[in-house]
Amino acid sequence: xxxxxxxxxxxxxxxxxxxxxxxxxxxxxxxxxxxxxxxxxxxxxxxxxxxxxxxxxxxxxxxxxxxxxxxxxxxxxxxxxxxxxxxxxxxxxxxxxxxxxxxxxxxxxxxxxxxxxxxxxxxxxxxxxxxxxxxxxxxxxxxxxxxxxxxxxxxxxxxxxxxxxxxxxxxxxxxxxxxxxxxxxxxxxxxxxxxxxxxxxxxxxxxxxxxxxxxxxxxxxxxxxxxxxxxxxxxxxxxxxxxxxxxxxxxxxxxxxxxxxxxxxxxxxxxxxxxxxxxxxxxxxxxxxxxxxxxxxxxxxxxxxxxxxxxxxxxxxxxxxxxxxxxxxxxxxxxxxxxxxxxxxxxxxxxxxxxxxxxxxxxxxxxxxxxxxxxxxxxxxxxxxxxxxxxxxxxxxxxxxxxxxxxxxxxxxxxxxxxxxxxxxxxxxxxxxxxxxxxxxxxxxxxxxxxxxxxxxxxxxxxxxxxxxxxxxxxxxxxxxxxxxxxxxxxxxxxxxxxxxxxxxxxxxxxxxxxxxxxxxxxxxxxxxxxxxxxxxxxxxxxxxxxxxxxxxxxxxxxxxxxxxxxxxxxxxxxxxxxxxx
Amino acid sequence: xxxxxxxxxxxxxxxxxxxxxxxxxxxxxxxxxxxxxxxxxxxxxxxxxxxxxxxxxxxxxxxxxxxxxxxxxxxxxxxxxxxxxxxxxxxxxxxx
Numbered sequence: 001x002x003x004x005x006x007x008x009x010x011x012x013x014x015x016x017x018x019x020x021x022x023x024x025x026x027x028x029x030x031x032x033x034x035x036x037x038x039x040x041x042x043x044x045x046x047x048x049x050x051x052x053x054x055x056x057x058x059x060x061x062x063x064x065x066x067x068x069x070x071x072x073x074x075x076x077x078x079x080x081x082x083x084x085x086x087x088x089x090x091x092x093x094x095x096x097x098x099x100x101x102x103x104x105x106x107x108x109x110x111x112x113x114x115x116x117x118x119x120x121x122x123x124x125x126x127x128x129x130x131x132x133x134x135x136x137x138x139x140x141x142x143x144x145x146x147x148x149x150x151x152x153x154x155x156x157x158x159x160x161x162x163x164x165x166x167x168x169x170x171x172x173x174x175x176x177x178x179x180x181x182x183x184x185x186x187x188x189x190x191x192x193x194x195x196x197x198x199x200x201x202x203x204x205x206x207x208x209x210x211x212x213x214x215x216x217x218x219x220x221x222x223x224x225x226x227x228x229x230x231x232x233x234x235x236x237x238x239x240x241x242x243x244x245x246x247x248x249x250x251x252x253x254x255x256x257x258x259x260x261x262x263x264x265x266x267x268x269x270x271x272x273x274x275x276x277x278x279x280x281x282x283x284x285x286x287x288x289x290x291x292x293x294x295x296x297x298x299x300x301x302x303x304x305x306x307x308x309x310x311x312x313x314x315x316x317x318x319x320x321x322x323x324x325x326x327x328x329x330x331x332x333x334x335x336x337x338x339x340x341x342x343x344x345x346x347x348x349x350x351x352x353x354x355x356x357x358x359x360x361x362x363x364x365x366x367x368x369x370x371x372x373x374x375x376x377x378x379x380x381x382x383x384x385x386x387x388x389x390x391x392x393x394x395x396x397x398x399x400x401x402x403x404x405x406x407x408x409x410x411x412x413x414x415x416x417x418x419x420x421x422x423x424x425x426x427x428x429x430x431x432x433x434x435x436x437x438x439x440x441x442x443x444x445x446x447x448x449x450x451x452x453x454x455x456x457x458x459x460x461x462x463x464x465x466x467x468x469x470x471x472x473x474x475x476x477x478x479x480x481x482x483x484x485x486x487x488x489x490x491x492x493x494x495x496x497x498x499x500x501x502x503x504x505x506x507x508x509x510x511x512x513x514x515x516x517x518x519x520x521x522x523x524x525x526x527x528x529x530x531x532x533x534x535x536x537x538x539x540x541x542x543x544x545x546x547x548x549x550x551x552x553x554x555x556x557x558x559x560x561x562x563x564x565x566x567x568x569x570x571x572x573x574x575x576x577x578x579x580x581x582x
Numbered sequence: 583x584x585x586x587x588x589x590x591x592x593x594x595x596x597x598x599x600x601x602x603x604x605x606x607x608x609x610x611x612x613x614x615x616x617x618x619x620x621x622x623x624x625x626x627x628x629x630x631x632x633x634x635x636x637x638x639x640x641x642x643x644x645x646x647x648x649x650x651x652x653x654x655x656x657x658x659x660x661x662x663x664x665x666x667x668x669x670x671x672x673x674x675x676x677x678x
Contacts, residue, residue: 081610100612105667107586110604113663113670114589116650120661121596124676 003029068207147434147446148482152466153206157182157474159195165470167221168459173229175461177202177210178468180476183218183237185265185456198222198234200246203478214250215242220265227277233294235266235282243294256297262286268323273330281325285338287317289345304355306335306343318343324370326377332357334380336367342382342391360391362398369413369458375420375493379500383413388425388435392504397511400503403435404442412457418464418486420496426455426469434485438495446485450477598675600658605629605669612668624660628671632664 005028081087085096100106155178157163163182171177181198198219199209213219217238225231233243234252239262242252262284272279272291279301281291287307290300306318322336335343340363349355365385372380378393379400386406389399408429416422421438422445430451433444450469457470464486470476594602594615601616605625614621636648651662654676663670 082608096610097612100606101586106612109665109668110586110670111589113665113668114593116663117593117661117670117672118596120650120652121593121599121672121674124659124674125597128676 066207069205146482147436147485149432149434149446149448149479150482151450151477152480153203153478155180155201155206155209155476155478158199158209159197159474161191161194162473163194163218164456164472165474165476166456167219167223168457168468168470168476169222169224169232170459170461170468171229172224172226175463175466176204178459178476178478179213179222179224179232180470181219181222181234182474183220183265185220194218201476211246212250213244213252215252216240216255220267221269223269223271223280225271225277227271231294233269233271233280235262235269235284237265239263239266239284239286241266241269241280241282241290241292241297243297254294254297256292257299260299262288262290264319267321270323270325272325273327281323281333283320283323283335285319285321287319289320289323289335304345306337306356308341308343308356308359319366321366322368322370324372324380326372328377334370334372336370336382336384338366340364340367340384342367342370342380344393358396360396360399362389362391363387365409368411371413371415373415373420374417376496376500381413381415381423383410383425386410388413388423390437390500390503392500392507395504395507395511397514398507400500400507401437401441403444411455412469414458414460414467416464416486417460417462419488420493421499422485424458424460424467426450426458428454430455430471432458432467432469432479434481436485438492438499448479450479451475593672596674600673600675602673603671605671607667616673624671624673628660628662629669632662632669636664 081093081096085092087093157165163184164186165180166183166185167181169179171179177200179198179200182195184194196215196218198213198215200211200213202210213222213232213234215234215236217236217240219234219236222232222234225233230246231243232246233241235241238258240256240258241261242255244250245253262282264284264286266282266284269280269282271277272281276293276295278294279291280294281289283289287305289304289306291302292300306320307316308318309316318341319338320335321338324334324336326332331346331348333345333347335345337343340361342360344357344360345355346357347355349357363382363384367382367384369383370380372378373390380391380393382389382391382399386409387403388410389402391399403425406427408427408431410425410427413423413425416424419436422434422436425433425435425444427433430449430453432448432450432455434446434448436445439445451471453472453475455469455471458467459469460467464481465483466478466480468476468478590602590604590613593599601620602614603611603616603621603624604613605611605628609625609629611621611625616624631653632648632651635651639646639648648664651664653660653662658673658675661672661674663672
């Protein structure tokens with residue numbers, strides 16, 4: 001039974017002052033005890049009642065309301081005219097002015113003020129009172145300012161259901177805006193009320209995004225066109241590519257057709273250097289790298305399948321997670337795969353087999369970030385599993401430098417655009433690490449805990465001073481790096497060059513040595529093969545391989561055990577003489 | 583009358599002077615060498631600022647009074663000579 005009391009008020013009475021009046025108590029409902037209902041209940045005996053003898057305390061939280069600010073302008077209009085003068089009538093205003101000018105008071109005042117004013121004007125013209133008299137010397141470098149990173153602004157996902165900020169892109173002109181792609185990358189965690197929108201934020205206004213982008217499927221990656229600051233291209237979760245023009249609204253201008261797009265989420269899309277400025281290429285875990293011209297999105301212009309056997313077989317293909325393209329080397333590009341290999345490719349090759357030039361292995365997990373050093377394009381940074389590694393293009397066997405293994409997974413990384421030896425990495429425990437390889441190689445120079453949840457994406461602004469990182473709950477934090485980490489130190493380029501060369505040489509020597517050892521091994525095993533009876537030539541089938549390995553393993557174990565037994569026997573033998581001595 | 587003209591013209595021809603405005607106590611521009619919208623803006627804003635400056639000076643010392651107000655900005659210098667009924671505003675580009 002519902003206890004309801006209905007208040008009615010006429011519409012024309014809204015807004016009126018409330019007049020309260022006293023009323024005596026009225027009994028609305030009286031429920032009498034009904035013993036027959038007791039049959040439905042059992043008496044509970046014993047009852048557990050917890051008692052605690054402590055001070056009663058209560059916790060309160062207060063959060064002020066969000067301060068929404070808006071920018072307005074004021075337009076000044078003429079006023080102050082006496083009642084009889086209409087400010088729009090030229091005649092009346094002129095007449096008024098002439099009248100005032102005839103006034104005695106006016107004349108004497110203006111004369112006097114004029115004198116004062118002239119004095120000051122002449123003063124201004126005679127001496128520049130703000131001139132620097134002592135030329136200041138070069139500012140002495142601040143002594144050992146501790147490197148620090150300060151959070152400037154935090155942009156939160158306005159929707160109820162939080163999604164990961166999977167990709168960030170700065171506006172190419174002056175970096176006043178930041179485009180963030182939101183999607184949920186966890187398998188099957190997509191809920192029905194999850195919004196599909198991605199936003200463009202103005203960094204001064206963290207309360208409300210400046211613009212919304214409405215794709216058909218959530219965007220996993222998003223990039224501004226470096227040539228045209230109004231165009232953005234995005235790769236979505238269902239494999240389609242779409243592009244937006246911010247002047248034309250929130251809907252994509254054009255989308256690629258589903259049949260010709262990727263079969264898996266598009267993890268990275270990059271703009272290419274071309275005369276028209278409309279070429280992009282995209283990579284996805286379905287093993288394909290597709291080239292598009294945004295004017296014609298119905299079909300990709302080119303297609304590359306990342307088959308390590310170079311046969312173009314989609315089943316063998318490695319899934320691509322990151323792409324790298326440097327505008328100074330337009331024919332080469334690199335792809336980071338889910339399997340931990342970096343594939344270096346040449347765009348201009350004639351056959352698909354020649355497109356894949358070489359592969360670099362060394363990581364244990366998917367390569368989330370891949371970037372060439374902006375100052376030394378031969379060296380590139382890869383971020384995967386628990387380490388970040390620096391590679392040299394010439395050394396294919398291993399990386400030339402690497403960080404130690406961390407406790408948390410690294411999810412993204414980037415070089416600093418202003419300092420050749422500084423790079424940033426972010427981890428799944430929410431920390432941002434700034435590494436300065438010239439200063440310290442074992443530990444990050446600066447480690448900042450940005451938030452409690454995992455960080456997923458990182459983008460440094462072009463001036464190297466600011467960076468934005470996006471987290472799993474859609475919070476994008478804008479940080480300012482202390483000036484020590486973003487100003488080029490003297491000699492830095494030379495020192496960095498020396499360091500890279502030194503490490504590259506070291507790896508080359510190691511590689512040469514490995515090759516020698518392998519050659520020796522091979523020649524030795526070939527010799528032993530000739531001595532033994534002919535074994536099965538060519539490759540053994542997997543089962544034979546397994547049995548052979550098992551046999552070897554057991555032989556080794558047996559040998560070891562025998563050695564140990566012999567050792568014990570020897571000990572026993574040694575002990576006997578001792579006893580006999582006694 | 584002619585002296586007023588002469589004075590104002592002399593001020594205007596000094597080196598670096600961009601504009602001259604004479605405003606009355608109600609904020610109505612009596613004489614100006616700039617265009618109307620700029621004049622109205624300067625007149626309105628500087629009138630209020632001058633009043634505020636004057637009240638500040640008098641609050642600190644009631645015997646004191648504001649004689650001249652100079653505002654230097656990056657681009658130019660605004661000089662205001664206030665009086666009881668009228669105000670003379672000159673915008674000048676200083677020697678640099």
